Amino acid sequence: MWAYESVFYQIYPLGFCGAPFENDGKEEPRIRKVLDWIPHIKELGANAVYFSPVFESDTHGYNTRDYKKIDCRLGSNDDFKEVCVKLHENGIRVVLDGVFNHVGRGFAQFQDVVRNREHSPYLNWFHINLGGNSNYNDGLWYEGWEGNYDLVKLNLKNEEVIQHIFDSIRFWIDEFAIDGLRLDVAYCLDHDFVRRLRAFTDGLKEDFFLVGEMLHGDYNQMMNDGMLHSATNYECYKGLYSSFNSMNMFEINHSLLRQFGPENWTLYKGRHLLSFVDNHDVSRIASILTNEKHLPLIYALCFGMPGIPCVYYGSEWGAKADKREGDPALRACFEGPVFNELTEFISRLAEAKKDSEALNYGAFRSVVLTNKQCIFERKTDHERVLVAINADGESYVAHFDAGCGTAVDLISKETHDFGGGSELPPYSAYFWKMEK
Numbered sequence: 152m153w154a155y156e157s158v159f160y161q162i163y164p165l166g167f168c169g170a171p172f173e174n175d176g177k178e179e180p181r182i183r184k185v186l187d188w189i190p191h192i193k194e195l196g197a198n199a200v201y202f203s204p205v206f207e208s209d210t211h212g213y214n215t216r217d218y219k220k221i222d223c224r225l226g227s228n229d230d231f232k233e234v235c236v237k238l239h240e241n242g243i244r245v246v247l248d249g250v251f252n253h254v255g256r257g258f259a260q261f262q263d264v265v266r267n268r269e270h271s272p273y274l275n276w277f278h279i280n281l282g283g284n285s286n287y288n289d290g291l292w293y294e295g296w297e298g299n300y301d302l303v304k305l306n307l308k309n310e311e312v313i314q315h316i317f318d319s320i321r322f323w324i325d326e327f328a329i330d331g332l333r334l335d336v337a338y339c340l341d342h343d344f345v346r347r348l349r350a351f352t353d354g355l356k357e358d359f360f361l362v363g364e365m366l367h368g369d370y371n372q373m374m375n376d377g378m379l380h381s382a383t384n385y386e387c388y389k390g391l392y393s394s395f396n397s398m399n400m401f402e403i404n405h406s407l408l409r410q411f412g413p414e415n416w417t418l419y420k421g422r423h424l425l426s427f428v429d430n431h432d433v434s435r436i437a438s439i440l441t442n443e444k445h446l447p448l449i450y451a452l453c454f455g456m457p458g459i460p461c462v463y464y465g466s467e468w469g470a471k472a473d474k475r476e477g478d479p480a481l482r483a484c485f486e487g488p489v490f491n492e493l494t495e496f497i498s499r500l501a502e503a504k505k506d507s508e509a510l511n512y513g514a515f516r517s518v519v520l521t522n523k524q525c526i527f528e529r530k531t532d533h534e535r536v537l538v539a540i541n542a543d544g545e546s547y548v549a550h551f552d553a554g555c556g557t558a559v560d561l562i563s564k565e566t567h568d569f570g571g572g573s574e575l576p577p578y579s580a581y582f583w584k585m586e587k
Contacts, residue, residue, distance in 0.1 A: 154358075154380065154459055155459060158195075158199070158454075158461075158505060159200070159246070159459060159462070161431070161462065162202055162464050163212075164203060164212070164225055165203075166481075166482025166484060167485075168224075168225055172479065173209075174210065174223070176223060179224060182205070182226045183226065183234065186233070188488055189241050191490065195467055195494060196499075197462060198244065198505065199245075202245070203248050208222055209257045214253075214254065214256065214301050216255050217258075218319035231327060232326060235327040235328060236328075246329065246360060247332055248332070248333050250335040251307070251335070252340055254303050261293075264276070264277065264291070265289050279291055280293070286300045287300065296336065307341040313344060313347065316348075320352065320355070330356075330358075336364055338368070342372075342378070345363075346378055349379070361379045361380050363382050366383075367386075371418065371419070374424075381424055381425050382425065387407065388426075392449065395445040398542060398543075400542065401520060404525055407457070407517075412515060423457070423459050424458045426454075426456060426459060427453070427460070428463075429463050435481065438471040438473050446469060448542055448578060448580050450462075450493075451500060452580075454500040455527075455582060460501075460504060465485055467493065467497050468488075469491070470485070506561075509535060509536040509584075510536055513529030514529070514530050518537065519551050523547070524540065524547050524549065535585040536561065537558070537583040538582055540580050541575035543577060546577060549573045553569040555569070557569065558584055559584045567583060
């Protein structure tokens with residue numbers, strides 16, 4: 152599967168393009184801004200773009216009005232088609248947000264129910280009680296996602312709803328040649344629907360990638376051979392920044408052992424979760440870490456651990472934003488990309504990850520672990536890589552059985568001699584490819 156060997160770049164289009172929050176009905180080809188960023192995405196080393204919602208919506212994109220129309224604030228279908236063509240020409244895959252749990256109040260079929268009530272052919276597309284009322288005084292009650300009544304929950308056991316969604320996906324593949332979907336709030340989706348979705352997309356396009364937004368619990372409930380290929384690794388997201396802020400590498404190591412360790416009971420051995428240090432829903436990592444010198448190190452840990460790393464636009468150069476400032480602050484419009492020391496470091500991590508069988512597919516084993524340092528092994532039958540992190544401001548000498556005398560660091564391309572132990576300079580990270 153191509154996704155397992157990829158580095159993702161996430162763009163939240165409505166924010167990235169500076170679109171107004173409310174849908175003003177005015178078509179502006181803002182999505183073409185992505186064309187100017189393609190050289191930056193390539194230089195960063197990303198070879199897949201995950202677009203947060205792009206389809207016509209009421210406001211923030213997750214309240215869909217029309218599954219077959221690009222949001223007018225972003226431009227036309229033809230504008231987005233050109234973006235997808237150019238990305239593909241540059242070797243960059245395209246994954247879209249599939250928001251199938253709910254739609255917006257502006258969704259035509261829901262508006263038909265509001266107008267025609269029991270006479271609407273779409274009454275059973277939603278969870279409706281004609282004897283109740285809504286916060287919008289519609290004269291009927293409907294289920295909103297987690298009590299948010301601007302998000303009208305779909306009835307995913309209704310065959311017409313399922314076929315409407317499937318028809319839209321076929322349209323996206325035919326028109327935009329998309330390579331996968333990220334399923335919004337996948338943990339809320341009907342399991343039978345997800346199984347049918349997997350079978351449907353498998354039949355449409357070879358290696359079509361499905362990744363689900365999962366927060367807590369056992370990701371295997373949705374991530375398996377009959378449902379999703381991958382899930383968002385929120386457990387390790389928290390462990391990543393918390394381990395640095397508390398100077399306690401035991402936390403992230405515990406999660407990695409629980410998920411991928413050598414024991415038979417580990418949860419996700421052989422699976423490929425989506426790894427990230429921030430995204431459109433949480434504070435940017437540069438605003439979370441208490442020590443800015445840990446910023447490159449957290450990316451090294453994210454790229455070195457099992458999973459598919461995903462970088463959120465702007466964070467690759469250290470942009471800041473606090474969730475307490477509201478979601479729009481997290482979804483900023485930058486005048487142009489920045490390529491600084493952090494960006495350059497992430498680009499080297501990306502190339503190392505994409506080119507390494509061990510970093511893409513290798514098993515996980517903890518080698519050295521202290522509060523401020525960790526070294527772990529990623530290994531396949533053909534390659535062995537040691538990922539080493541020193542989060543301390545002091546040098547640290549690690550003593551362990553390297554199994555060989557020398558190694559090449561995949562980040563710096565420098566050769567390392569393990570003859571007398573390994574000294575980790577302050578705030579350092581290495582991907583040592585061990586020579587046989």
